[in-house]
Amino acid sequence: MESLFQMITNVVFNANVPLYLIALIGAWALIWWTYDNFKSVIQIIKSILTPYFQPNENKGFVEKYGKWAVITGATDGIGKQYSKELAKHGMNIVLISRTESKLIEVAKEIESMYSVKTKYVAVDFGNGKEIYEKIKEELKSMDIGVLVNNVGRMYDFPDDLDHISEELLWQIININIGAVTMMSRIFIPQMKANQRGMIVNISSGSECQPTPLMTVYASSKVYIRNFTLALRKELEEHNVQVQLVTPMFVQTKMNNYSTSVMKGSILVPDVESYTRSAVFTLGKSSQTNGYWSHGLQYGCMKLVPEFIRTCVSFRMNKKFRDEYYAQQTI
Template identity: 30%
Template sequence: MEILSQIPNSVCGFFAIIGLLFLGRKVVSYVRLLLSLFFLSGNNLRKYGPKGTYAMVTGASDGLGKEYAIQLAQKGFSLILVSRTASKLETLSTEISQKYVGSGIQIKTMAMDFSENREEDYASLEALIEDLDIGILVNNVGQSHSIPVPFILTPQKEMMDIIGINVTATLRVTKLVAPGMARRKRGLILTMGSLGGLLPTPLLATYSGSKAFLQQWSTALGGELKSSNVDVQLVISYLVTTAMSKIRKTSLLIPNPRNFVRSVLSKIGRSGGAQNMAYTSTPFWGHGLMQWWLENTFGLGAAYVVEKNRQMHESIRKRALKKAERDSKRN
């Protein structure tokens, strides 16, 4: 206390002001977070075209992609659905067409295996969308590891498929669609990111790196297309009950595809939990709160957080290997 009493009042006042500014910034950030997640609406999707304008969804036959297709059709968009399995696309197309018969919604489908990255497939896709008014592109197609795996043990095909689907396919599809949006001076490019792209994830290193790439690319693209009135938004998610996550039970932090996609489409242009990240949104409230808390406590890239993440995925890997061993013995 005697030492403190010797510090000049001006110095104490200076550090008090610094502390208040720091605290004030955190309070403002938290208020913005709550407003964005719970109170403020996003852009009206009609901004991206009148009823009947096309929305293109990749990875459309299952999970989030299927739900994007259903909810965009509900909002009056015609659809271009691209995915690997033709039979699933046909089933989804029939389901939506029957539900919205007489609505004027048009549906086009194309079966395409993005892991192959065949030139003839992209040529066919370009021909399919030629002269179509595409107002929304949802870059949803993606792949993760079958189970958590150390990078040095990652199968070569799995590694190349993740890069080919998550990175190369996303860029090539966007390269086909974005020029038309820029010419028409309207459009929305939604790309599915992941908290794993912000939070380095041991045992999912290739997947984590691919999503980190999409984060940087999408933000840069948003800066490029802003003058053309084309909105670009990377959507950050944690876990959702999909085939990719292998999770079936919902919780406060794990929504089903319907609720997650609803949060995305209702918060276009809002940052949610992705405070101070341009052209980025974490729209589902549970994911947004978790991201803000991690960023403002330990830090997403802190050694402690990375280590805890490694321990969690090591545990998941051990359980998956034991299950595979039990299954092999039964067979």
């Protein structure tokens, strides 16, 4: 039986397909394959160069989007740093998270560092539908220009699905899927009416392939990716921008289960460096990994067949689980 390659070769040459046409098809495929896999790095380079070639695009966030930014999951990690970075750019900040004492602390910190106003709303996104009326009521009279859907829930450590409690699984679904959906829906009508606005949805590199031992978490991030890309198309005619941010590993509390991740490296930046870079792409890039080394990682991962990426992620998460158990015995 002849190989698939031989069959294709016979069809091409027996049909007298011109070689230049084959070369054009190959070049076209290579260009888009490279762009799709290394899109984030290309977009970061574009972000750096845009102010030099399009000075009018270098407006401040307040001028482009409005006075207030809402950040969910705002008291730790990437959410807290987004709050600080946007305040640095002159935006007033609405902090939304679960623990009121932490919200008060972060609000005071931001107001002491920057000449901006803050407001906070204490809600637990794990509670699902019941919290959104409170958010609507608290923010109904405010001009919201930027929404950062950052809040997320991970496993405590990588593990088999049947070892994860039902309570935690519902929290992951309510927080990772419910919050990004309902928070966007709350503010879209206002942004459409104002003909301006920015929605930033924080995904994860785990969206890149099926991820054993983080099955539900990784699947929820696939939802965020597809939700964001579809929503961007819906809103572009209303001058409302939607950005997908897909970080790889960052030194945050969410990754405490792994001693190797928390050591940090050029591939695992600290949260301040990561977020500063991610906020730099705001308004300049519609889809980004947020950090140059993350863009390279993501692109290189996509060059590998999905079944291999799945096997590698399985082995990696087994290692992380072992690290977690080792910490418990100390």
